[in-house]
Amino acid sequence: MSSSKITAITELDKSNYRTKIYSGGHFIYADEPESLGGTDEGMSPGALLLASLGSCTAITIRMYADRKEIALDSVKIELAICKEDQITKETTISRKIEFIGNLTSEQLERLEQIADKCPIHKLLSNPIKIITS
Incomplete structure (x- = not known):
């Protein structure tokens, strides 16, 4: 992808919705609450x-x-x-x-x-x- 764009990469394996998000050398998790089957380890x-x-x-x-x-x-x-x-x-x-x-x-x-x-x-x-x- 062009460096003139904002980019993000998301990856989800079998970790019950906990999604890895990478952008510009930074890393965070997105997730769902336990009530929806997630692990509640991210927003x-x-x-x-x-x-x-x-x-x-x-x-x-x-x-x-x-x-x-x-x-x-x-x-x-x-x-x-x-x-x-x-x-x-x-x-x-x-x-x-x-x-x-x-x-x-x-x-x-x-x-x-x-x-x-x-x-x-x-x-x-x-x-x-x-x-x-």
């Missing part, structure tokens, strides 16, 4: 999706705040989505952002706007095409 795929959106949002906000020298001490993002077996094309992700710092109302408003500029938010807000080979 569910849905939780990983929320983690991608949350971390991308936080990083985008931090980059902007640093560049504009905004006194943002920290940002906390809580996300939720329905269970994976209930996902439809109308599925909604709820995202609550808490900004901590000595911020003006104008800065808070701008940081909320910047949150929607994160690449994962843009990706999830548009039609996605998946090509399988």
Whole structure:
């Protein structure tokens, strides 16, 4: 694969849904809870999706705040989505952002706007095409 793309490799053997994920020299597990037959040794795929959106949002906000020298001490993002077996094309992700710092109302408003500029938010807000080979 081209180095200009973000890539990931997933591998699943007979380990009861515990999936190895490799990307950019990093390694994590995805899994399902024991109640669904998994080993609960990693986040569910849905939780990983929320983690991608949350971390991308936080990083985008931090980059902007640093560049504009905004006194943002920290940002906390809580996300939720329905269970994976209930996902439809109308599925909604709820995202609550808490900004901590000595911020003006104008800065808070701008940081909320910047949150929607994160690449994962843009990706999830548009039609996605998946090509399988």
